[in-house]
Amino acid sequence: MSVSVLGAGAFGTALAISLASNGPVNLWARNQDLASDMQTTRVNKCRLPGVVLPDDLTITSDLNAAVDSRILLLAVPMQKLRTVLEQNSQSLRDKTLVACCKGIELNTGLGPISVIRESLPDARPALLTGPSFAADIARGLPTALTLACEDANLGKVLQQQLTTTNLRLYRTTDTIGAEQGGALKNIMAIACGAVIGAGLGDSARAALMTRGYAEIQRMAMACGARPETLAGLSGFGDLTLTCSSDLSRNYQLGLAIGRGETFDPSVTVEGAATARAAAAKADEMKIDMPITQTVTNLVSQRLTIADAAAQLLARPLKEE
Ligand SMILES: NC(=O)C1=CN([C@@H]2O[C@H](COP(=O)(O)OP(=O)(O)OC[C@H]3O[C@@H](n4cnc5c(N)ncnc54)[C@H](OP(=O)(O)O)[C@@H]3O)[C@@H](O)[C@H]2O)C=CC1
Numbered sequence: 001m002s003v004s005v006l007g008a009g010a011f012g013t014a015l016a017i018s019l020a021s022n023g024p025v026n027l028w029a030r031n032q033d034l035a036s037d038m039q040t041t042r043v044n045k046c047r048l049p050g051v052v053l054p055d056d057l058t059i060t061s062d063l064n065a066a067v068d069s070r071i072l073l074l075a076v077p078m079q080k081l082r083t084v085l086e087q088n089s090q091s092l093r094d095k096t097l098v099a100c101c102k103g104i105e106l107n108t109g110l111g112p113i114s115v116i117r118e119s120l121p122d123a124r125p126a127l128l129t130g131p132s133f134a135a136d137i138a139r140g141l142p143t144a145l146t147l148a149c150e151d152a153n154l155g156k157v158l159q160q161q162l163t164t165t166n167l168r169l170y171r172t173t174d175t176i177g178a179e180q181g182g183a184l185k186n187i188m189a190i191a192c193g194a195v196i197g198a199g200l201g202d203s204a205r206a207a208l209m210t211r212g213y214a215e216i217q218r219m220a221m222a223c224g225a226r227p228e229t230l231a232g233l234s235g236f237g238d239l240t241l242t243c244s245s246d247l248s249r250n251y252q253l254g255l256a257i258g259r260g261e262t263f264d265p266s267v268t269v270e271g272a273a274t275a276r277a278a279a280a281k282a283d284e285m286k287i288d289m290p291i292t293q294t295v296t297n298l299v300s301q302r303l304t305i306a307d308a309a310a311q312l313l314a315r316p317l318k319e320e
Pocket residue numbers: 007008009010011012030031047075076077078080083084100101102103132133134135267268270
């Protein structure tokens with residue numbers, strides 16, 4: 001088998017379904033009961049209900065069976081990536097590893113490619129990111145993503161191997177831009193959800209998206225990102241999707257905050273930890289990121305939505 005997906009959550013399952021249209025694919029779930037259930041019922045009831053798994057998709061809880069493939073996709077949450085790499089270092093250490101997560105690691109301020117490099121220096125890292133909901137990919141709806149890989153030749157191979165009929169990949173060597181755009185847009189999605197949830201209006205959301213994009217550019221370019229990457233699928237593209245769709249979990253968390261409702265803590269919402277990581281990094285690097293700071297305070301309930309809006313509006317006037 002040429003491709004395996006590690007992590008049988010919503011995104012991993014959706015990618016595996018799409019890739020199975022190119023040929024046999026392994027999907028690794030750490031939980032044996034879940035793997036057996038999916039293999040028998042041909043559905044991922046918990047994370048991707050209502051989508052039938054194709055015959056060319058094999059589900060296993062045996063990592064050794066999955067790591068035989070030439071390309072391994074890592075579809076686990078950002079804050080779990082290092083654990084997965086370290087717990088399975090012997091099996092993964094010299095593999096081509098395509099991270100599919102979006103975020104910044106809380107304790108280190110690093111993105112997924114850097115975490116792979118630090119944990120497994122002999123692996124060949126890449127990143128798959130951009131605007132896509134698991135449910136859309138799983139249903140075969142048209143989607144375009146960014147494949148970021150510093151090694152241009154490997155990037156071309158991955159682009160060919162991971163493109164499917166309905167999933168079109170563009171490639172870049174700007175891994176920093178792809179990492180930063182994918183991570184920081186989730187913070188802005190929480191902010192936009194909060195504004196809509198609190199009834200502050202579509203104009204306020206447009207303002208947040210635009211000023212949020214300015215914030216993303218400031219941080220990402222200070223880290224070495226290229227502006228064209230931020231204007232592409234992994235930056236502007238994903239910002240647009242996540243800040244405007246009820247399907248986004250980051251946006252849904254924002255909605256709940258804006259409405260004063262509770263939110264299920266077991267749902268993967270990358271923007272919450274990433275906002276804290278980005279705010280700390282911005283502080284260290286002396287980069288102005290007021291929306292990120294505000295989201296950190298909203299998520300940790302140190303600020304009400306009314307005070308958050310008042311604070312952002314009262315900032316000193318400046319040039320655009
Ligand atoms: N869902 C989407 O539409 C999209 C998601 N993404 C990104 O994909 C990443 C994963 O998200 P998503 O699939 O939605 O999340 P889910 O919550 O649906 O799934 C997370 C998966 O990671 C597994 N996992 C968690 N911790 C570990 C661990 N220590 N070892 C092994 N496996 C582990 C979980 O296993 P278990 O079930 O056993 O806990 C589960 O299979 C995120 O970074 C997200 O931003 C990107 C684009 C779209």
